[in-house]
Amino acid sequence: MGLLRRLQTGFRLTGQSAGLLRRNPRFAVLPLVSGLATLVYLVAVLGSTLLVGDIGSPLVAVGVLFAVYFGTSLLAAFGNAALVYAARESFRGADPTVVESLRAAAGHAGALVVWALASAVVGLVLRAIESSSDLLGDLVAALLGLAWGALTYFVVPVVVFEDAGPVEMFRESGRTVRDIWGEAFGADFTTEAVSLLLVLPGIAVVAVALLVPDPTGAGPLLLVGVALAAVGFLFGAALQGVTKAALYRYAAEDGSVEGFDEAVLREATGDR
Template sequence: MSIIDKFVHSMTLAGACSRVLFLDKELLVFPLLSLMALCGVFGGLFGPVVATGGLEGLMAYASDPEQVMNDPAYWVVLFILYFLCFFVVIFFNAALIYCAMIRLFGGDPTVMDGLRSSWRVLPHIFAWSLFAASVKLVLDFLASRSDFLTRLVASGMGMAWGIATYFAVPVLVVEEVGPISAIRQSASTIRKTWGEALITHVGLAAFHSLILLIAFLLGITGSTYIETQPAIGVSYIAAGVVIGLLSILIVTTLNGILRAALYVYAVQGKLPEAGMFDETLLRDAFERKR
């Protein structure tokens, strides 16, 4: 399959996901809630620093990377930040994937269905967030080392981690298992299907990058008008911000729907009952190892 074929294939899959989203526009609520909660996390952690006038000291501290990397307090704070972010993202991703599965099997999900599902597996989400934050911290620590080989190993481990955990959230939602079992089942699902090189996100990522580029160009254009024609400048900037945020919400939702559909097909070996995905699309979403 050529690069162009992969891109076209990914766009076709995105179109199938968009039909699910068209039927359940409320699925956009989950990434929106996730984004709002993440803003709350960062506000809660760094808001007091800004409020107490400690921003200047924080910037001075961050200006010496070597000192920062050798400070245990930095890694403790980073772990807390990673844990909270993982918890928020996984909680709402799990809700999104659960609702997507309801739709794929012919149901009509609500936002509360998804939230109740995530609440039901809250202990597993908590455990997974701790585990994922620990792995991320170790990878970051290795990547912060000065030697090239260590950074290369960390990069490879990060890629392997991303592949192995691709189906971790669907496994948490469906099987209600802990992090180790989720990783094992996720990796097994990928191995026993069609390979490890996922190509579908290439198209979605390209589409998202294009939209973000348009939003960025609108913002740049607006900034050139700020001094001479403020109203026009603000309009361009506002349009760029809105387009950028909408693209994040839509692409995140499409990714969740896609992951749910691929998981159903990978585990059960059959199409979702809603009939929105062609079997060839799902089968070719993974590139078979040679």
């Protein structure tokens, strides 16, 4: 499939994911819960470090960086798992609640913790490579980061759909990626592009607010811009989670996905 055709398929798939979210707007609450929890966690970790730790110590710096990578990865994975569960149940014609989806994600805590630990270790290694040299280190770290991202692209859907353990989740994610490599990432690119477009209006309003010379008039405008950007980000995050869940459901189970055109899914997964 050519690049233009892949992008067209990606936009159609993204539109169908948006349709599912319009029918289930509460799904966007799941990224919100994850995002707020991540914010609280970061404030707690960094605040504690500044109060009781010597941030200049290399050992403390590595420990703090590991804690940041691990915690943020775990909370993001938890939110994604809840969203994937909600999408999966919706594909089956069910109507899952936010609490039910969060409870289902908690049932996969063991695998998600392992995933977060692996992500934290990889993050530290990539950071060390970047720091080892200038251009070469950045290039190597970027390539390894892309490879890691590709290998683990479907880890969370594998955990939720297959109840996979620590070893199986990486192996099954890698196998699925190999099966639908180019097509799936074409769809992912368009979904991320749409997600970025959703945030841009809010960023534009914030930029205008920062240029307003009168602080009294800039304040409300700034709040509006931040609110718009936040709503766009949450909808975009939900959009990406639903799209990835639909791709995995069709690629791994080769079955119909309610709310999605089978012809689009077939093209998006390489005409299986």
